[in-house]
Amino acid sequence: MALYLGFDAGGTKTDCALADENNVIARTQNGSIKPLRVTAAQAEANMRGLLDEISKQSGIDLKQVAVSCVGTAGVRFPQTKEWMEQIISRHAGGQIFVVGDETTALDAAFPGQAGVLVIGGTGSNILGRTSTGETFNVGGWGSALGDEGSGYWIGHEGLKRALRAHDFQQPTMIIEKVMRFWSAATLGDLANIGNQTPFPDFSQLAPLVVECAEAGDGVALDVLRLGGQMLGENAVHAVRRLRALEPDAPFPGIAFVGGILKSVAFVRESMVETIHRALPTVEVLPEAVDPVIGALWRARNRVH
Amino acid sequence: MALYLGFDAGGTKTDCALADENNVIARTQNGSIKPLRVTAAQAEANMRGLLDEISKQSGIDLKQVAVSCVGTAGVRFPQTKEWMEQIISRHAGGQIFVVGDETTALDAAFPGQAGVLVIGGTGSNILGRTSTGETFNVGGWGSALGDEGSGYWIGHEGLKRALRAHDFQQPTMIIEKVMRFWSAATLGDLANIGNQTPFPDFSQLAPLVVECAEAGDGVALDVLRLGGQMLGENAVHAVRRLRALEPDAPFPGIAFVGGILKSVAFVRESMVETIHRALPTVEVLPEAVDPVIGALWRARNRVH
Numbered sequence: 373m374a375l376y377l378g379f380d381a382g383g384t385k386t387d388c389a390l391a392d393e394n395n396v397i398a399r400t401q402n403g404s405i406k407p408l409r410v411t412a413a414q415a416e417a418n419m420r421g422l423l424d425e426i427s428k429q430s431g432i433d434l435k436q437v438a439v440s441c442v443g444t445a446g447v448r449f450p451q452t453k454e455w456m457e458q459i460i461s462r463h464a465g466g467q468i469f470v471v472g473d474e475t476t477a478l479d480a481a482f483p484g485q486a487g488v489l490v491i492g493g494t495g496s497n498i499l500g501r502t503s504t505g506e507t508f509n510v511g512g513w514g515s516a517l518g519d520e521g522s523g524y525w526i527g528h529e530g531l532k533r534a535l536r537a538h539d540f541q542q543p544t545m546i547i548e549k550v551m552r553f554w555s556a557a558t559l560g561d562l563a564n565i566g567n568q569t570p571f572p573d574f575s576q577l578a579p580l581v582v583e584c585a586e587a588g589d590g591v592a593l594d595v596l597r598l599g600g601q602m603l604g605e606n607a608v609h610a611v612r613r614l615r616a617l618e619p620d621a622p623f624p625g626i627a628f629v630g631g632i633l634k635s636v637a638f639v640r641e642s643m644v645e646t647i648h649r650a651l652p653t654v655e656v657l658p659e660a661v662d663p664v665i666g667a668l669w670r671a672r673n674r675v676h
Numbered sequence: 677m678a679l680y681l682g683f684d685a686g687g688t689k690t691d692c693a694l695a696d697e698n699n700v701i702a703r704t705q706n707g708s709i710k711p712l713r714v715t716a717a718q719a720e721a722n723m724r725g726l727l728d729e730i731s732k733q734s735g736i737d738l739k740q741v742a743v744s745c746v747g748t749a750g751v752r753f754p755q756t757k758e759w760m761e762q763i764i765s766r767h768a769g770g771q772i773f774v775v776g777d778e779t780t781a782l783d784a785a786f787p788g789q790a791g792v793l794v795i796g797g798t799g800s801n802i803l804g805r806t807s808t809g810e811t812f813n814v815g816g817w818g819s820a821l822g823d824e825g826s827g828y829w830i831g832h833e834g835l836k837r838a839l840r841a842h843d844f845q846q847p848t849m850i851i852e853k854v855m856r857f858w859s860a861a862t863l864g865d866l867a868n869i870g871n872q873t874p875f876p877d878f879s880q881l882a883p884l885v886v887e888c889a890e891a892g893d894g895v896a897l898d899v900l901r902l903g904g905q906m907l908g909e910n911a912v913h914a915v916r917r918l919r920a921l922e923p924d925a926p927f928p929g930i931a932f933v934g935g936i937l938k939s940v941a942f943v944r945e946s947m948v949e950t951i952h953r954a955l956p957t958v959e960v961l962p963e964a965v966d967p968v969i970g971a972l973w974r975a976r977n978r979v980h
Contacts, residue, residue: 520840
């Protein structure tokens, strides 16, 4: 029986699974193997660690692998593809496919089919794919220009709205939490840190906004709900664009992935509610997808 | 009859007027005299240019001046005050007062009295002042955290909303104009420029958004109206705070200053409308105030 490796190569970690035609045999996680994120030596060591662990769990020599598929960001840079091929081929046999991580995420939900993927992590983006593989984005303009509902957006929008609430003498816990996090003694210090060049990494404030929402803070709740609503609006528009491109195809489903949508129920529920208000019959998958499963589907079906 | 000099020392230009107790005798404008903006030699040359022109217009030896008052930003830095005193005292006689430019702007409208000043230029801020000189701000958190309705906010918000409109297949001219301005060949280039570190100066895009609004662009019009509305809401809240601090005082009036409020009718009219909807009887001055007039009032009345 043929063997396959699937990878999800992110900026901070790499997920990997070994499978045969039907089942996952072994699975593990290690540090990043992405260029720009880690050195060549570190990527090589992380890959060796991943595959040693997979071999140990399964008792299988990975030189017998028929096809590997890696989903990763940055595939538009030729060096990303070459680098992935090099470090995998040193340890595993067979063909190697490198594709975008949004593609493997979509395949985890809708293998090779039409569908919509909502990505909500540090950044955000919405991907639509037709049954013939044509794709388009809604949103995803980066932290400076959009990425609504992302961790960066939640942190930034949370602080901006908290300061406006403070001006209007409305209560919020966000400012106090951010002051403590940034070691700002006064509101003037906070404004100086928030306006420094380059701007601070507002995504680090997202967990503080989520904590405030969990404690019932109205400003924080509004921000998380609005983020989910905007992601939902983008997803609805992606479905409508798919319907316009393929009016006779079955209704496309919606999947999601990313730390914010996975772990922040306020955002996820607001997104699902927004989608179902506009499109009551569309299927939204209940759990965040696992891109490694999509990578294995591509490897098994030799789709690249 | 005593003579007075009033200055409005901004980041790009300096306004100056010579007056007696009742009338302005001569008036002119020259480059900045602010530390950090220009060198000591340049500031000195600009000041000499200003005062030579004032002397020439009036035929008056400025060593006879009794009091000069400068309104400028950055008075919380002790060096700003010293620097202004030094370069003025080389050319003009008498006492020299250096105060915040928002103070001279307020005095231009409401000399020494309670009032609200809306500042809408590259940045934005709202200042409230009680009859006893106590002040507070509403907004003004800087370009990263607020400054709603400012040139920076209009450029940034205009581009963000234009990209979202584009995603939703709604028409707007803003993207095309920004692409030409930034020499971006594709939307990908535009996103890269907009997300560079540090972020680009979005205030440079404000004139493009205004041009689009003048041509009837719906997205641009929405941004300008929202900016004016948020400035108006801040001004209304400042009036309410003044009323709470001094319930028995006459109703405070609202003045405004800054390039956006002076030259962009869409923003100004939306602000005034928002104010009058909430506070129908409050007086909003029809024209942007001239801070030099406030500086002359302080000089004449020796208030500092």
